[in-house]
Amino acid sequence: MVAVLLSGVTVWVLGQIWWSQHVIAPLTKCASVPENLRFDCYPERGTVVTKELCEKRGCCFVETDRASGNARGVPWCFYPQDFPSYTLGSLNETQLGTVGFLTRQTKTYYPRDIETLQLSVEFETDTRLHVKITDATSPRYEVPIEVPQVTKRAQNPVYTVELSKDPFGLIVKRRTSGAVLINTTVAPLFFADQFLQISTLLPSKFLYGLGEHQSNFLLDLDWNTLTFWARDIPPTESCNLYGVHPFYLVMEADGSSHGVFLLNSNAMEVALQPTPALTWRTIGGVLDFYIFLGPDPNLVVQQYQQVIGFPAMPPFWALGFHLCRWGYKTSNETWEIVKAMRNYQIPHDVQWNDIDYMDSYRDFTTDAKNFDTLPHLVEDLHKHGQRYVMILDPGISSTNPPGSYWPYDEGVKRGIFINTTQGKPLIGKVWPGLTAFPDFSSPNAHQWWLENLNRFHALVPFDGVWIDMNEPSDFMDGSQEGCPQGELDRPPYTPAVAGGSLSAKTICASARQSTSIHYNLHSLYGLMEAKATASALIKIRGKRPFVISRSTFPSQGRYSGHWLGDNRSTWKDMFWSIPGLLSFSLFGVPLIGADICGFSGSTSEELCVRWTQLGAFYPFARNHNTMNEKAQDPTAFSPAARTAMKEALETRYALLPFLYTLFHRAHLQGDTVARPLFFEFPKDGSTYSIDKQFLWGRGLLVTPVLDPGADAVVGYFPRGTWYDYYTGSLVNSSGENLKMAAPLDHVNIHLREGTILPTQKPADCTSVSRNNPLRLIAALSQNSNAWGDLYWDDGESLDTFEKGDYSYLVFNVTQNTFISTVLHSNMEATLITVEELTVYGVQDEPKAVTINGKEAPFSYSANQVLSVANLQLSLSHGFSIRWI
């Protein structure tokens, strides 16, 4: 054992764990604690903190200067440096790291402090650390998602861990730079039954993630508290929304990146302050942290998904254009739109229905009068290679004459509903009126859900399911009887949830589910419903499932995609969709989009054109509208607007082979699809706050117009050469903002140097476009190289990658030669041909072009674009094209 002296703290190096005896500072005067280091001792809302209340907690009370600090939210009541916390002792080495006990001598002001905690620190991989703090003597609720089980300690971790003993603190550093990523010694640890709190310093202000919230992508650390508790509410700033993702990513000073995941599903808050620092505050479960060391942001997100699971591979058609609205009055009206879209030859893969199709808004029924032709519509869609998706809500109508509504009767018989504390199905209210709520934590409920879906599928052979209202939303607070008065529905501390109470617009926290109380499982409702739905779809259709869910939780990507909720038809909301996309990319839910043209309120033609141009680059592209608003599908507008929308969607369809390949990489290893610029340019600080542009993969930059009346747009181009996607004309950027023309019929997209994109001739539907010939576009780097790949399979069978039923090709350009190499091949890829190769940035006009050694005709244009057409090359054989 070696003793090292590190800035006044004795640190014992013990294997890879360092532990230290913290030198307790003499009681510092409250006023000398700098504003930035004030950690809130009185976060309770709705109470005016007085000196008396504050000092009763043993905290410091200092009124901040009204003009500056007060307005910003600097706490008046904060912990003194010597506020009692836990002491670490009894450390032992384990197979994976270290365990120890944390003990507390003094009680806090929250009931049921847990006096002895167990700390475990596990070196799971060289880039992943697992730290868990829980009750040492009795088990507590833990989130029921599968996480990897590690048996071997990491050999060469890129991090070090120091433990300070009194008071307890955890310090995690990056070995290479010495950057302190976690330092929890700044504020006391709390671990009462219903109040757990831990704070940490952050190494920079570049913080992302922590969803689902409506905010800029780069989070605001100026005394900003984010709340987590699944909630049905139109996206509102500073408000808990539909999903819960307690994961953040930080960019460090040297361009390295790390991420932190708190695996906890209870109502929670994260308080951000400009120190920079962050406080986790949750009201149940355990403190179970995973820390990912990257070092680049792509790797951080991959490492996070190694814990929560990689996203499912979507069916190819899911990447086509989806059209929906609330307020199609009849199936015939829905059908008319489908026909109008066909008539104008606008790409359209999937037609949806909202709750209009149901009989009295009850799941698994159809309105026999107004939706009389629904089965025929679905049949017609299938005949045209199109698909049908309808909405389902979890609330099951409970007020039907006995024997008339199988889902409820059978649900009661099988006991699959969530119960009140009295052991009877809890009754709330949703669209159909009074409803019970299936308990998706129970396998019996999964079986019942499958049988319902199966019975309905026999009538209406749908292709995917949209699961909405699954926070779960309840038009009543709690239930028709309210909620009991206990500490589950009225906990000692309630995070700043919208509505001020856990049961606001949802069911009672005390409600009983088969694996735990709703208090613990609430924010998992959407995840569990998605899991039940995806597995039912596999059983019913035998193909890849398509599920879109409103409420989400970590690991959701394994079962569903997400749309960003009931947004408004405003320019501002169109902008918000980009931070939304990028955040869900971090959360491992790549199949993500917002309602194109906006959901509530009236869109305008200009907004809808611009939104369709942006939406053409949402990984999940659906136009959806609310009731009683003017139609906003592409056919509803002037010929010029309609044409602009059609062109944007055709560009999307042309790019689908590239998009599909990105989804494969997401499924394979957790790559992001819609990607923030800084993921590709982590050393370029100018990219850190960009959320008006984004990339697809590493090489396609999207710069949408987000303002009315614009005919130009300014976008940031990281250093290097960029090519206009459509024309191949290039700009050499020094890392600067560039202004580009953006007439109403144009969306700017650019290719990064060194990229090869597989594209395909578009069609009105992917069932047709999938078989069209390919055009490969290579954008040469300044060294005249480029790289790209293509994943191809039948587009809908289960586990094609896992079973080897796919083709995978790599494209390279070096030394004036394009080479296609087949790394894996099956039948499917032989069905399509490569028709054309276009190379951007060929500086000198070639004298000749050869295909597999044989000379061939080509064209070359003034803007340095080489084109070789009519290739008719089979994808299943490698080939080379050379220009000299």
Ligand SMILES: *[C@@H]1O[C@H](CO)[C@@H](O)[C@H](O)[C@H]1NC(C)=O
């Ligand atoms: C460490 O080992 C000692 C001796 O076996 C034991 O008394 C103590 O409980 C262990 N500590 C923990 C945290 O398990």
Ligand SMILES: *[C@@H]1O[C@H](CO)[C@@H](O)[C@H](O)[C@H]1NC(C)=O
């Ligand atoms: C951790 O934070 C404490 C409190 O602010 C500070 O005194 C200490 O130097 C920090 N430790 C490291 C390693 O940065």
Ligand SMILES: *[C@@H]1O[C@H](CO)[C@@H](O)[C@H](O)[C@H]1NC(C)=O
């Ligand atoms: C829908 O169209 C069919 C066929 O034209 C017609 O028979 C039916 O009455 C229509 N349904 C409604 C509700 O208008």
Ligand SMILES: *[C@@H]1O[C@H](CO)[C@@H](O)[C@H](O)[C@H]1NC(C)=O
């Ligand atoms: C709910 O109550 C029903 C009886 O009404 C019972 O069959 C079922 O097991 C209960 N479920 C839970 C999770 O308590």
Ligand SMILES: *[C@@H]1O[C@H](CO)[C@@H](O)[C@H](O)[C@H]1NC(C)=O
């Ligand atoms: C861009 O940079 C490349 C490589 O440095 C150079 O050859 C080319 O002439 C430049 N093009 C323009 C338009 O500046």
Ligand SMILES: *[C@@H]1O[C@H](CO)[C@@H](O)[C@H](O)[C@H]1NC(C)=O
């Ligand atoms: C293609 O280029 C990439 C990146 O430059 C390189 O790693 C790879 O080995 C090349 N593959 C082939 C088949 O030439």
Ligand SMILES: CC(=O)N[C@H]1CO[C@H](CO)[C@@H](O)[C@@H]1O
């Ligand atoms: C387009 C839009 O308004 N997007 C917002 C919709 O709501 C989500 C929250 O669910 C926000 O994250 C999006 O930014």
